Amino acid sequence: MGDSVTVILIDDHEVVREGVRAFLSTRDDIDVVGEADGETTGVALAAGVTPDVALVDLIMGDGDGVTTTRRIRQVSPRTQVVVLTSFDDRNWVIPALRAGALSYVLKDVDGTELADVVRRAAIGEAVLHPRVAGHVVRRLRHEATEPSIADLTERELEVLRIIAQGANNAQIAAELVVSEKTVKGHVSNVLAKLQVEDRTQAAVFAWRTGVVHEPR
Known part of the structure; x- marks a missing residue:
């Protein structure tokens, strides 16, 4: 399956990883090539397998998804990071995107949508959950371009x-x-x-x- 999209999962909840892996593995064009339960193991995994896409949670026991995203983009620039989280607070959204995340989706996404997000990420197309997109738009409209x-x-x-x-x-x-x-x-x-x-x-x-x- 040389044309398959290669994906790694980084989440400290085993049940989440199992569920995502089980669904994505049913897709002939997506290949889950590794899992990690935190920042340290996740970054090492990304460096080792250089996947097309990394699905990254924001809150983990040994770190956070913002730092993990930044480090993945450093060790494997070809890897597109998709944040998969329960949090849509702007205090997480903007830092995650600035750290290099391409897409930001919530864990209430259904499996078919998630598979599509992964495929689109592999070709550099961003997907933002509507509430997340709202944060970004408000940021652009109402906040100064200079940091504050x-x-x-x-x-x-x-x-x-x-x-x-x-x-x-x-x-x-x-x-x-x-x-x-x-x-x-x-x-x-x-x-x-x-x-x-x-x-x-x-x-x-x-x-x-x-x-x-x-x-x-």
Whole structure:
């Protein structure tokens, strides 16, 4: 089946993976070539098999789908990422798309539609759930093209302030009394929402916009 669309599944719920695999495997033109239960194993799998499409959940035990998407696109640029999740909140949608996701669909999608999404992703065609598309349209219409601290949640703003003080993830985790994995997800969202490449640029943004006062 050389012309088959190759797909990997990344979701920490085994029952979800089993269900998706069972359905997609009934399609002669789709070949599920691997599964992973989290970010680390998922990125390694993508690097190893370089599939046409990766179906990625957003919330996983060892990471988040935004970071996973970004890393997959780095290790396997040919792989199109389709976010398959239960969450349509704009705080997830925009960062996921900025991280490189091509399509964003919800888990209430039926099997036939999902198979079509996979086929379309393989040829570079995007599909957005209607509610997700609504977030994108509103973003384009009502929000300034320049990033704004208004895009950040209260916790992400806290993380930005601490980043601007030069703290690393372990120090941020200690100050906020959360895990480093949680901090990693917040930092990824901050970078994506502010449209910056690294922590230094995020710190400069914080100083420039008055979130914190630039050190002398």
